[in-house]
Amino acid sequence: MANQVERAAGSIYDLGYRSYEGARLGRWHAITSVYTHSLRGVFGLGRHHSSKIIPFGLAIITLLPAVVQVGFVALAEETVDVLRPDDYYEFIQWPLALFVAAVAPELVGRDQRNRTLSLYFSRALLRSDYVVAKVAALATALLILMLVPQTAVFLGNALGSDDSLGYLRDNWKDIAPIVASGALLSLFMASVALAIGSQTSRWQLASGGVIAYFAITFVIASILVHTLETGPPRYAFLFSGFHVMRGLTLWVFGVEPTLAFEGDDGTLANDLALADVALILYALAAAVTVIVALLVLYRRYRRMAL
């Protein structure tokens, strides 16, 4: 390496290795970095185009019912409430479940598979920080998927009605529950999906496992409640991901589910009405599930040998 040599009016500069003298951002910065990186990775930003197709595709699918509703409003010239805000999540529950199933292995399986975890944990990042950042990232992604269509529907209804301000006046009370339910549901799905997905580095098993949870609990609980309408099986819905989500939403909105006239219109609200279990239990079940999921997730990383 050349040293500092002064010759007449010339200088030679030292272009060798330098140590870093700047500011060292701390743990908080590490957490937010993992968060942002994961969130971008969920949607395939910063990666090859093929990893954008599925997240964006499913995101578009979650928008479809909103498009239909707004379309109705635009064409029908009166507010037709095809979709109530608390209904909406039920319509898109399968795309949402597929979304988390697709994305969870990307978030937690990839690091395990490529063994890059030691890179993360040899920094100012605790295992709990990593877990929190990952869950927050997935929850944020889900929140976007849930709230964008809700906003579209709300605004569509407002703008499409004859009295926009009147619509807002009547329905502004819905905004808080919409956001709250979105946030809670996102947290629920994110923690469950990551808890399941982190158990294996093989991403077929991870994705399959997440969907298996939602699908199997849903169907078994439905069968039990529909066939055995009274008695202990009523509480089966407390174990079904989709039903818990629906019950939680209804609880947040303060709406009681009612039985449809024909007995079974296939909706979850109807299922819940059939089961006739207090809504607050669903909220509690959601909370318990989230806590268990987070613990499972944390335990997985704490015990992981790097």
Place this chain on the structure above:
Amino acid sequence: MILALTLRQLVGRRPALLMVAFAALPILVAIIFRVADPDVSPERWAANDLLKGLIVTVFLPLSTLIFGTMALGSEIEDGTAVYLLSKPLPRSQVISAKLAAAWLPAVVLLLLSTEISAAIALQGTGGSSILVGFTVAIALGSFAYCCVFVLLSVLTSHALIAGLIYVFLWEGVVTELFSGTRIFSVRQYTLGVADLIAGTSDRTFEANLGGVPALVLMAVVSVAAVGVAIRRLSRFEVRGAA
């Protein structure tokens, strides 16, 4: 040999136990049904809720999906596929071995689950035709699903998600809404075959597709899927570093 190798790979210890546990769930449900003895005809319940609603709609596609996409997909993903492909073996042999390796564990688990749970639910009634019908249908349907999913794993590295979207969005939502699309759903084929063989009254169980069209479509889809998979595998390319 490829068959044995893949089976060893797929039926590893922990996933295998989980699979068995899952397969036991329908049996549990049947037991609960039996114990609670509700006011529903067992044949109707068994056909519609247990066999159609639970096994054919959820367990059949999920298990064939996982085994089907892992049979070849995991090797393509981690690079060990090259070892199998750099041997003087016709690609058709590779595909058929992988297909068998995916189908066997899936069908064994599914049939065990089906037989036991249905037997419990239908005990004492004359519903054996339902059992037979669904047994045949699930055996054939699982084969068709495996063909499709093995093809997917050759076509794309996102085979599992593609398969999930096919099963839960296409078969689950689209074909329910638009009856014309039912000819593109393996689930409908399976139910059609079950209906044909079970021969029950429409009050008990009714499928959307007739039995004969279902069988034909199932055969066509299976053969086509395998054919395309063989063709694609013989043109397998390794993209990689320079």
Place this chain on the structure above:
Amino acid sequence: MARAEPRPMSSPVAAPTPAIDLVNASRWYGNVVAVNNISFTVGPGITGLLGPNGAGKSTILHMLAGFLKPSSGTVDLLGGSAWRNPEIYRYVGLVPEREAVYPFLTGYEFVLLSARLHKLPDPREAATRAIRTVDMEDAQHRAAGGYSKGMKQRLKFAAAIVHDPPVLLLDEPFNGADPRQRLQMMDLLRAMAAEGRTIVFSSHILEEVERLADNVLVIVAGRLAASGDFREIRRLMTDRPHTFTLRSGDNRRLASALVADPSVLGIELVDDRLSVRASDFRGFALAAPRVARESGVTLFEFLPTDESLESVFSYLVER
């Protein structure tokens, strides 16, 4: 592209010459050209594909092995194309670059699997022989998942030679091998080449190629930059002066005498040596001893100093 059947082998190691023949082979991915109009032939012996990372070596090897279709041109292996021709693998052994092996199989089982898939008449004997050849007898009954990188490499090699192929293709075979394993493998490859096999390996490590390859193919940015014996390549590089190092009884006197010779471009006195840049290798090699004798200076040492593959390579890469 004519699809010829591989010709029947008269002996396990004889191969029609040339064993490998590329004519204007190219491969592109959309706008990116990975291999650009490359033609060469390879016969028995050891040939090294040398090039920086990203130059196209792996692409060429994959095309040779039948795992990539050339976008244009022909790639012939043993008289036919390897693309869509699984039968050709009877005569070709491939050692891929990726590290993965089936972790749940033992080393022996893995090689045995390879032997069986090759439909050998006595797979167990072949497997045992292959394992002995790569010196893995101690570890053969352990699960391959627990092998070190170098052991996995040797295992892949055993699986590739179990069917005694006349052609061997190796992609970065010395990655992760410790020096001793590397030497063993090099000896092994030399022995196999001496039996008449055609061996092609790729590497970006000059030292390995220098030591092992009889013939070098230098690939830079998808193009064939040079081929042949690397010393000959050097001599062909006339637009770059050769350097020699001389040590003599009286360096200054020799230097002033040498400067008069037309083949000398420049001389430098470095410690107790003379560093001479000459335009003409042959000319200077003949002139220097003569000049020394005429000047009455004893010549102790005369070395061409940039005949290394490294200097050839860096020249070719920078071109």
